[in-house]
Amino acid sequence: MADAGGPDLTGAWQDAITAAERALRGDRVTRAQVVTTVEVLCEDLQLLDRPSVGRHINYLVSLLDFLGLYDTSRVLLEHVASCFVLDPPALNMDAAVRNQLAVTFAERGHLPAAARLLTGSAKGSVWTAATLANQACVMLRRRDIERAVDAAFRARQAVVPAEGDDETEEELDVHVLATAVLAQVARMGGLHAVADELVDELEGFVRRLVRLLGGDHPKSLSALVTLAWAEFESAREAGESQRIERAGDVIALAAQRMSAILGTEHPRSLSVLQIMATVEHETAWVLGSDRRLQGANALMRATVRRADGLRRWDPWSLGLDETIEVERAAVAAIPVGHPDRAVHLTRLGNALQARFKHTGNPEALFEAIEVGRAAVAATPDDHRDRAARLTILSSALQARFKHTGNPEALFEAIEVGRAAVAATPDDHPYKTVFLTSFGNALQAMFARTGDAEALFEAIEVGRAAVAATPDDHPDHVVHLARLGTALQAMFARTGDAEALDEAIEVERAAVAATPDDHPDHVVHLARLGTALLSRFARTGDADALSEAIEVERAAVAATPDDHPDRAARLTNLNFALQAWLARSGNLHSQWERFERTRAMQDFEDPLAVWERLARLAPPDPSHDSDADR
Amino acid sequence: MDLYQARQPLGAGFLVMRRFVLTALHCLRGLTALDADLDIVLADGSRVVGRVCRQDKDADLALIEISADSEVSQPVPVVGVARGGDRWRGPYRPADNEVELSGRIDSGAVRYLCESGASIEALQLTADQRLGDYSGYSGGPVEGFAQDREPAVVGILLEQAPDRADASRSANVLFAATMREVMRRFDQFDVAHLIDVLRPPTRQEQAAQSRSAESPSPRSQADRVDIVIDTFQQLSDQVVMDPTHVTELRYLALKYVFERNPDGGASWPTPGGPT
Numbered sequence: 001m002a003d004a005g006g007p008d009l010t011g012a013w014q015d016a017i018t019a020a021e022r023a024l025r026g027d028r029v030t031r032a033q034v035v036t037t038v039e040v041l042c043e044d045l046q047l048l049d050r051p052s053v054g055r056h057i058n059y060l061v062s063l064l065d066f067l068g069l070y071d072t073s074r075v076l077l078e079h080v081a082s083c084f085v086l087d088p089p090a091l092n093m094d095a096a097v098r099n100q101l102a103v104t105f106a107e108r109g110h111l112p113a114a115a116r117l118l119t120g121s122a123k124g125s126v127w128t129a130a131t132l133a134n135q136a137c138v139m140l141r142r143r144d145i146e147r148a149v150d151a152a153f154r155a156r157q158a159v160v161p162a163e164g165d166d167e168t169e170e171e172l173d174v175h176v177l178a179t180a181v182l183a184q185v186a187r188m189g190g191l192h193a194v195a196d197e198l199v200d201e202l203e204g205f206v207r208r209l210v211r212l213l214g215g216d217h218p219k220s221l222s223a224l225v226t227l228a229w230a231e232f233e234s235a236r237e238a239g240e241s242q243r244i245e246r247a248g249d250v251i252a253l254a255a256q257r258m259s260a261i262l263g264t265e266h267p268r269s270l271s272v273l274q275i276m277a278t279v280e281h282e283t284a285w286v287l288g289s290d291r292r293l294q295g296a297n298a299l300m301r302a303t304v305r306r307a308d309g310l311r312r313w314d315p316w317s318l319g320l321d322e323t324i325e326v327e328r329a330a331v332a333a334i335p336v337g338h339p340d341r342a343v344h345l346t347r348l349g350n351a352l353q354a355r356f357k358h359t360g361n362p363e364a365l366f367e368a369i370e371v372g373r374a375a376v377a378a379t380p381d382d383h384r385d386r387a388a389r390l391t392i393l394s395s396a397l398q399a400r401f402k403h404t405g406n407p408e409a410l411f412e413a414i415e416v417g418r419a420a421v422a423a424t425p426d427d428h429p430y431k432t433v434f435l436t437s438f439g440n441a442l443q444a445m446f447a448r449t450g451d452a453e454a455l456f457e458a459i460e461v462g463r464a465a466v467a468a469t470p471d472d473h474p475d476h477v478v479h480l481a482r483l484g485t486a487l488q489a490m491f492a493r494t495g496d497a498e499a500l501d502e503a504i505e506v507e508r509a510a511v512a513a514t515p516d517d518h519p520d521h522v523v524h525l526a527r528l529g530t531a532l533l534s535r536f537a538r539t540g541d542a543d544a545l546s547e548a549i550e551v552e553r554a555a556v557a558a559t560p561d562d563h564p565d566r567a568a569r570l571t572n573l574n575f576a577l578q579a580w581l582a583r584s585g586n587l588h589s590q591w592e593r594f595e596r597t598r599a600m601q602d603f604e605d606p607l608a609v610w611e612r613l614a615r616l617a618p619p620d621p622s623h624d625s626d627a628d629r
Numbered sequence: 630m631d632l633y634q635a636r637q638p639l640g641a642g643f644l645v646m647r648r649f650v651l652t653a654l655h656c657l658r659g660l661t662a663l664d665a666d667l668d669i670v671l672a673d674g675s676r677v678v679g680r681v682c683r684q685d686k687d688a689d690l691a692l693i694e695i696s697a698d699s700e701v702s703q704p705v706p707v708v709g710v711a712r713g714g715d716r717w718r719g720p721y722r723p724a725d726n727e728v729e730l731s732g733r734i735d736s737g738a739v740r741y742l743c744e745s746g747a748s749i750e751a752l753q754l755t756a757d758q759r760l761g762d763y764s765g766y767s768g769g770p771v772e773g774f775a776q777d778r779e780p781a782v783v784g785i786l787l788e789q790a791p792d793r794a795d796a797s798r799s800a801n802v803l804f805a806a807t808m809r810e811v812m813r814r815f816d817q818f819d820v821a822h823l824i825d826v827l828r829p830p831t832r833q834e835q836a837a838q839s840r841s842a843e844s845p846s847p848r849s850q851a852d853r854v855d856i857v858i859d860t861f862q863q864l865s866d867q868v869v870m871d872p873t874h875v876t877e878l879r880y881l882a883l884k885y886v887f888e889r890n891p892d893g894g895a896s897w898p899t900p901g902g903p904t
Binding site: 134184 | 648700702710713714734775812813817819820824869874876878880884
């Protein structure tokens, strides 16, 4: 290694880089040996304590990616990122090193680490400009548009070469990047005339950079693609199909050339491929060509597969705070009326609800509700996602009711949930999800107000959810259980025998549909037992009582000694058995004998007591009938 | 893909993008005239018309432009860089009764003096098949493949090395131009030219370009063998981020929409989603 090394390239660094270079040349070093050297490097506690660490990491990661050692390169970067957290003073490094590291992280999608490195820009005109331009790029990718624009303007102002001086490579890099950010933001904001002026400026910077570096340099190709993308957006806005196709063709050629220089694994190759897929898709759409669209779909699949294969960080899978931050910025950036706005409002609302669940912070919930309302308002009535967005809003309102007890929130949740169900076609894949959410709101209303109408509607909704779910679907039994609960509540509220009969059938189906070793099996048994006891209590139905004893006994047997529900299930079994004993006069003596044996050895074990009783009084209906006689 | 003229097979080609096919110039010897139309059979079996638009006699390469009225989808880019020690194969066979070539990539990039006299960046390949004569395979793509990597087209087969002991035979060593070399040889792929395609230059720009053309590119590394290593070293010094990332939001939006329609669908998917 001639250039990337230096006086501080010693020890573990030297070993790792040399091994990777030799493996790349096919020079008797295996990939496994390269991995080992990087593992040793990651044990270096002074990993960042050298002036050229930015260059070394960038170079080594590129080599590892080229060797197909994506996990190893990722581990190395994660180790570096963890160093920043564990040892904040390690960030007190030269601005150039910070920027080099930020480039490495940003190219591989790890934007939080890149942003952390760029915070607190260093002194010095060129480095300051580079840091600002990098900040603009990272902010744009994180959808913090306002700060992106501010940083981009400041970056351009920071690059003012003395009169007569030739522009340096770094100065042109800064101009290309900052101008590209501004053009992109202007286009996103609908400022097309401004964007077109910026594209004119961008062209000049790109031409000068290419003249400086030559056409074979990857940065020349990146600059070309950036210009081609800006030109594509300008042409699309102007509706000029020939310009659109020209830009797409240039990007396609550049994609091949970039891969021919850096390999398909390099982040620059992947980035150009992503642009190519985007442009080809949008071109197919503009031209209305199904054949082009099929090709674009194949291209998109390949792009996604390649990105996944490289195991990059996905900016949309970062932490919750990160998601909220970027989605909030996206909402701020997308004009009202744009179809993407509702998408980002929904994502923001979901993230805010998740934050409320994690932190209990009501402000997050209140914002989620406002955002949810805005998402619904931004969604046309006939949009296929309208029901989903209504349901998300209803869910947030229900959470607010639970948190604050505010009945207005519950009223609104029901209205919104009802609208969601009404907007859902029968064959919608998420229909049962919307029905369930609506049913929960109705049951909450019944629980709060005792409103039988709400409960009646909840039962109707529950029946619809059961009917909409195939018997072998994992959610089928869940919907059965919810319906059973509502039906038992209806019986308790109104004494409606038909509701109770239906509840028993539903609970039997739930028990039958749940494997014996499933944790929910005992829950369904207990509910069925309760329903059967209710029928016995209401009608004196001996069959119901016998079945209740059998079911309650199974429920108790399946409940661990230390389970909080064990006492309640024993009580139910106790009740059932006492009732059975009360009906079985010929066994009264045995009951009395039990009463007398309270001092017996197994008294402390209630289950053993009841099982002993059960042996004395098997719940056999024929036996019961005999006793009655 | 296959090249024909009047149903007579000419040789193999490689679709670089929807408008251009690369091949070895000598594959086109059978053409009645270099500006004659030829038929191109694409990978999906469809047939389009093209015409030679550039030839590089030094490196034995030709570029064919597909007729503008043909609707061809942009191919998925599969060009890549070879690593020494990887395996290779040549998916093109001159005829159905010919074998498919495969073997080992001895070197990711070497200087090679072509029969025509040109010095090019080439891959040195060892073939497993030991045919003794590899005529007819020229112009076909060379695929490199290795563990944890997608196969990639890393070169275009050009020449076979003669057997020193028996001049009537060829050794089982072949040479292929790297894709980087191939693409560098045609102005259609030149970055400055492509900028002009995008935005025709002003007089001032033309003057600046002519001044620039007088001096060689200061960063050209065409004479280096360890080109990939050298390029990585150059890029490892960079302090400014890749400007193509400013487009990422659009790609992520499209990806999001696409993943909600994993089959791709036959029509433009509707944006939106609850999650």
